[in-house]
Amino acid sequence: MSNYYDVIVIGGGHAGIEAASAAARIGCSTCLITMTISAIGRLSCNPAIGGMAKGQIVREIDALGGEMGRLADLSGIHFKMLGKSKGPAMWSPRSQNDKDLYPFFAQKRLQEIANLILIEGIVDDVGLQNGAVSSVLLQNGRRIECKSVVICSGTFLSSRLHIGEQSKIGGRIDEPSAESLSETLRQYGIATGRLKTGTPPRIRKDSIDWNSCTPDVGDANPSPFSRETEAVTNQIQCYLTTTTKDTHQILESGFDRSPMFTGRITGAGPRYCPSIEDKVYRFSDKNGHQIFLEPEGLSTDSVYVNGFSTSLPEGIQEDALHTIPGLEKSQILRYGYAVEYDYFPSYQLQHSLESKAVKGLFFAGQVNGTSGYEEAAAQGLIAGMNAALGIQGKPPIVLDRSQAYIGVLIDDLVSLTINEPYRMFTSRAEYRLLLRQDNADIRLTHIGYEAGLVDRETDNAVQALTESIETAQYLLKNYRIKEQGSNDQAVSLWQLLKRPESSVQTILHHLSTDSLLSRLLTNERLIEQIEIAARYDGYIQRQLQEVERLKAIEESQLPSTINYNSIVGLSSEGREKLTRVSPRSLGQASRISGVSRSDIAILSMYVR
Amino acid sequence: MKDFLRDTIVALSTASGEAAIAVIRFSGIASVRIVASLIKLRSKKELSSIPPRTLVNCAVLDNGAVLDEGLVVRFAALASYTGEDLVELHIHGNPIIADRILELSIEQGARIATAGEFTRRAVLSGKMSLLQAEAVGALISAESRQSVFLAHHQLHGELSKQLYSFREQLLSLLARLELELDFVEEGYAFASEEEIQRILSTIGLYVEELIRTFPTSERLSRGPRILLLGRPNAGKSSLFNAILGYSRSLVSITPGTTRDYLEERFVHNGVTIRLIDTAGLRNASDEIEKEGIYRALEMVPVCDQILYLIDSTQAATIIGETQFVHQLQLQHPSVLITSVLTKSDLSSSLDANHLSISIKDLTTVKYLLEVLSKDYSTKQNTSSLAVLNIRQLNLLKYIHKLVCEIQEQSGMPTEVLSALLREVLVPISELVGESTSEDVLNKVFGSFCIGK
Ligand SMILES: Cc1cc2nc3c(=O)[nH]c(=O)nc-3n(C[C@H](O)[C@H](O)[C@H](O)COP(=O)(O)OP(=O)(O)OC[C@H]3O[C@@H](n4cnc5c(N)ncnc54)[C@H](O)[C@@H]3O)c2cc1C
């Protein structure tokens, strides 16, 4: 057994899977240390991948050469494109997954990767030499040397589980907590904080009266997340029901006993309303909230009550569920609970996800204050890539906000002050029209290729597609026809295509079948891209112009050596936040909460 | 530029030249120290021991010798105009003395302030909003009582307040649209089409009104420009001279930029009026007369009003002239054209539809002036107006364009609507100074006079 690896990844959750796979595939000898190998890839909460904004992230992970898309396709049992009632920028793929198959495929995949070793154990300590990472120490006393460490320990650091007023030690139901690691890191000057998150109850399939619920069928032609997957099929049906006034009344009676009830305590905005308590409180004028009943797999009896995340006392959970149509007689298999854990406020990180304080130490996933598998996986991928690239002496990969949701995610993490688990929303992306699930490969494949995670063939194919889209757009804009009836006014095919009722299908008859354009317009991906571009014509241009306009401020570098205390005129809050975050550009500085407009004006004079 | 804000700045804050008194202003950390080294208080106390905002006597010393006697007052940081330590030295308005004091201050470590730097510091220290700062600029260059009033209005944030409220409304609307988008599966609809339209049309109308009245408010702040037009011998020069002779408050005699006209400014009832006489049009030859008229007409677009003089002694031409005025008005709808019959002392064929004047009878000239100035002081409901500069006007036009664009399109997908509303927020935020790049700051402060 070797006692040295280039990269050690701590934790086999969704962040750890990506980090370990990326580092190993880029060419570094990698070791993934996790508490239980059979728990790798476990879906702690909802057995579902994707959804609004998260689906876009999964596509981005796939484009960069990550694992999540493939695993979700392999274990998916119900697929649906969300947001179809809005435009294509809002479309977000989502899958229901078999809660046993997802970890199964994840473990299988990791075992196949050359360069990657899985070790079972709990890491207590990270050893340093000259301010840089040099080893990790396991609870059993074993020390393993390394150059880089990626911490992906999720909700497991000094964690406590809560149901109502009861609490116990644990990182996930029936799993232990890692009690030492965060203490060690605190000794290195790394700050920690506490966060909480919750999960809904699971109920028994045959205790549900399905006839009182509305079926929620998957897509007729479900599309997979990964470009490598040929096809996926729907194997189950989900069901919909809603809470009632009675449900709300019962829940309200337990508000004062809910450790998760944040609405009243911190007034956190409605965008962050994961728990049913919060929803009932925030939208008190609503008589019902939607509840999705999602079977957790093909061979399990367990049904996940999506939309009913709660940590109220057990009795209240039960009584409240029984007021919901279809669940009157439901039997609870596992009560909803909340977990409270240590996290590392992410202003301590660079955009590469490397710690500012300790060289070679990377953080990814829920430990950075995020919530969600997709957010975790995205960070794991970037941290794993950058750990490996750093060892190879290459510059880190940093995606910007106009390039990917992942860029938005990481820039937010290192700039914002996070008081509650950060989850991605489409509204966090100012260039939402550009960052679509349908064009993730066009945006990112080449970056994945250059990092060494995507093969040349795929990269070439995506580049060829990108070029033919450009050619087709050019031709459409320049191919004019005379419309019948309209007094001989020539219009371009592009203009025709922009009309609401048009599609590529409806304009094809204007072209001779052997023209370059008609040949291009046989490729489905290309047709899709062309139709979306036509639909958003003008608006996409505007967003691109906005990116251009803000380039100057985004590229205006702030050296990390600036002493903000010496700059006269900064507000005291601005000074404190700037010192803490140490933004790399004026653009980033302007997004830090607490940094005022005049602080920015003063800074911009300073860097001139 | 690094130590930009650490410098203590100094400037002569009153107009240069001879005057009864002059005020030299210092701002920055070292201002009290610098001024203390230049003066001796009559009370023999230290300047730093005098309570802020208290005016005390002092002597200004130049190497031990008394250069001047004056008054000094200091303002403490945070409670001063700039937000920094600030000292004002009131001295006699002799340029030689002022220059010497500036020289001495520089020796003590002060730096001459750049244009608008005092106000710039006030903005940077959060003492005033950008919009208020611009109003200060307008206040200084205001040329009429109306514009002083408007500048005050804006200074006290009326416009800011309104724009801030729009900003709030848009933000709240956006927040709800975003909620609808991000929770699309849960079927919440947080913003109705009517509400969106209502907010947009409120903003659209308000902005449109600001834009529409821009020529007026701009005219108010620089004073209306009135062009005298009419056939040769109609009495233009005579009226021009009569008005200027009558008006004691002649401001200056500025020759026109072309040799073809004369422009004079005078103040009547608090309104600065610029009167333009199209000189060189007095040739009797028909050809040249026409050309003269045409050339005078080129002035029309830059004027606010035309006084078209008709010689009342030429009864045969009055009808033709009146028709000509009518045509002219159709061609230039934005300019008010008033016909005036001249030489009323010589004529009996006057009608009630025309103003009539005679230079022989000053009360008629005075009456004309009353009519003119009244036009400019009461015609507009000033509370809806704001003193705008070109930067602000362009931002407003941009807002208006975006708002109209959104209103015109129906059935726009929510995500596009949201993107457009975010775009509307950009110029609004820029107007109230909530998001402004250094460029904007430079633009605003570049046009200030030094010392403000
Ligand atoms: C109760 C609960 C409720 C949740 N609710 C939601 C929700 O409502 N919405 C949502 O989007 N997401 C929710 N999640 C979060 C989602 O599960 C996580 O965001 C995601 O799994 C985080 O991935 P990760 O890779 O960062 O960490 P995890 O998936 O937590 O994985 C961490 C891994 O690290 C291992 N580990 C930790 N410390 C050590 C150590 N010292 N040594 C060795 N191994 C270690 C653990 O064994 C584990 O395998 C919830 C999670 C829990 C537990």
Ligand SMILES: Nc1nc2c(ncn2[C@@H]2O[C@H](COP(=O)(O)OP(=O)(O)O)[C@@H](O)[C@H]2O)c(=O)[nH]1
């Ligand atoms: N009686 C009288 N003569 C006037 C009056 N206004 C102008 N005039 C005379 O009319 C002639 C032409 O006037 P002038 O001002 O030169 O006309 P312009 O060519 O339009 O500038 C001069 O001889 C003036 O003295 C007036 O109100 N009353």
